[in-house]
Amino acid sequence: MKTHDMGTFFEERAEAGARTVTHLSRPFDIAPQDGTTYDVEQLASLVRGAAGWLAAAGVGPGDRVAIAKDNHWDIDLLACAAIRVGALPSLIPNHLPAETQQLMLERLTPSLLVTTAGTLDAAWSTHTDLTALAERILTIDGTARGALSLDSVRGHEPPPPHRRHEDEPLIVVPTSGTTGVPKLVLHSTNTIIRRLASFEAHRWPVIVAKPDDTVATASSFTHGRTFCWTAVTYSLAPQSVVVVADHDVDTAEELFRAHPPTVLEGLPATYIQWLPMSARDDNPFTDVRLYVGTYDAVHPTTVRTYLGASTRWGALWAQGWGQTELGPLTFRFFTRRSVAKTAERHPTTRNQGRPIPLKTRLRVVDPETFAPVRPSTPGLIMAKTAACCLGYIGEQHRWEEKADGSWFNTGDIGTRTWLGNVVFVDREVDHIPAMSCVELEDVIDDRILQVLECVVLGTPGRRPLPVVVTGDGSLDKTAWEAAVRDLPELDEPLVFTWDQVPRTGTGKVRRLKLRECLADLSATYGTGRWT
DSSP states (O other), rough: OOOOTTTTTHHHHHHTTOOOEEEEEOTTOOOOGOOSEEEEEHHHHHHHHHHHHHHTTTTTTOOOOEEEEETTTHHHHHHHHHHHTTEEEEEOOOSSHHHHHHHHHHHHOEEEEEEOHHHHHHHHHHHHHGGGGGSSSEEEEOOTTTOOGGGGTOOOOOOOOOOOOTEEEEEEEEEOTSSSSOOEEEIIIIIIIIIIIHHHSSSSSTTSOOOEEEEEOOOOTTSHHHHHHHHHHHHHHSSEEEEEOOOOHHHHHHHHHHHHOSEEEOOHHHHHHHHHHSSSSTTTTTTTOOOEOOOSSSOOHHHHHHHHOOSSOOEEEEEEETTTTEEEEEEEEEEETTTTTOOOOGGGGGOOOOOOOTTTTEEEEETTOOOBTTTTTEEEEEEEEEEEEOETTTHHHHHHEEEEEEEEEEEEEEEEEETEEEEEEEGGGOOTTOOHHHHHHHHHHHHOOOOEEEEEEEOTSSEEEEEESSSSSOOHHHHHHHHHSSSSSSOOEEEEEEOOOOOOTOOOOOOHHHHHHTTTTTSSSSOOTTO
16 A cells, blocks of 8 residues: 555545445435445545535635544545645544533634534533634534534535645544543654555455455544544455444444445444344354454453354454554454463453564553563553654643653553563553453453443552443342452442443543542542553
8 A cells, every 4th residue: 555645545546446335324424315325436526525615614724624523434534525625634522521522622723613513502502612612613414503504615626635745744533532531643644644554454464355355344433543444444445345333233233234244343342232243143243254353452252252253264353452642553363262261360352462563662661660671560561653643732741741752651551471462451540559450350241241341440448349331230149259259359349231331432431430420439549640
């Protein structure tokens, strides 16, 4: 894959003869009348048209364009349109509270906010006026006071594509926000396309999309991963692409029955929610040869179930560990054999594999002295990669706190094995001395089928508190006692349903927010200094 200009990416792919057909779970919000099937030329036309809308709304080179709308892949198409006119797109998760969106927009100071009337109304209902935070507002789903409507800017020819240097700012993407307000991460073409997408789009055997593949994704489309995924997938030109905008089981199953995936990428939380679908004999994953896990590690039970759902010989689960600021840092492949259930307590999916060859260097250091520690000793993980982002919009001081020369502090606690593999222990802010919360969570999930998710919270002066998520908010006490009998002493579990636990747009549990919702849990062992 050559270094593409993402503003004209789909035009380039159409001119190169790409024949990929895209199937959507619902029409794009920016083109509700155009159905759910697109070829590459139609995607190019949509991006070109959207560039005309932005130009008509007064956007030009150097302007910042904030995009805050319901989750769908047209978020990335709008980003491409903004890039085409020379602007800097910034993706704002629409699930966030209005006051959080307000703070992010204040840091961004955009020339244009592309949003929906529903988003503005929801903000006004909480006495938050998002229209005051951008020079102009463009609503894509109707009219709103003080805003341009999509109908008022349709039909305008876009200006010629604006070209930028590879090291100039290209896009702003948010972090997940598990520890507070998402940071606005600034990437260039060099960092997110040339260093990340180009590497992933090489014709590696087995692990990339092939011409006869059906590649499916269910993601948070404000995340930098999906922008990178867009460049990678359409460069590889599989037979078809399936985009699941709404992740509920019924919607996904209907789409997958019509277009059975052979490569599937999803959020960890989405994989968990789809477990009932994967357990059926006639499940829609029988032809999947490659599952891709990103954003966060996945429980061994989940990996085991999906690999078992496929009837393909040699089905693989590719797991990456990384961060929005850095891209993937390590990778590992799981097979049916490697995740087979054993009596061992240590779950296999916390071993994240080795650093990406020729791309990433990692070292583990003491959190206080920053001196390197011996293998198998927990410490802060530092990373060095040419894909490292340019900084944080509006919070450069936080970036400088985490940067140590050419090394970046991930804020994660982990160990290196003698063979160089990375074993993830905890986020520094969540870490309990001499144990791993995520290990306990994996073990509990593996031992109790009723448990969808478990979060262990540590607070000085009290036993670790397990927060357990089940389908109906109940938990079998006998099964619980049997599951934790050989684990460190834990407090009595709190049991919730899925929707009762605060989550990010990528489905991760917002642990600090969860602490705020529970009494006497505000104190942590970790400093949170590098979150």
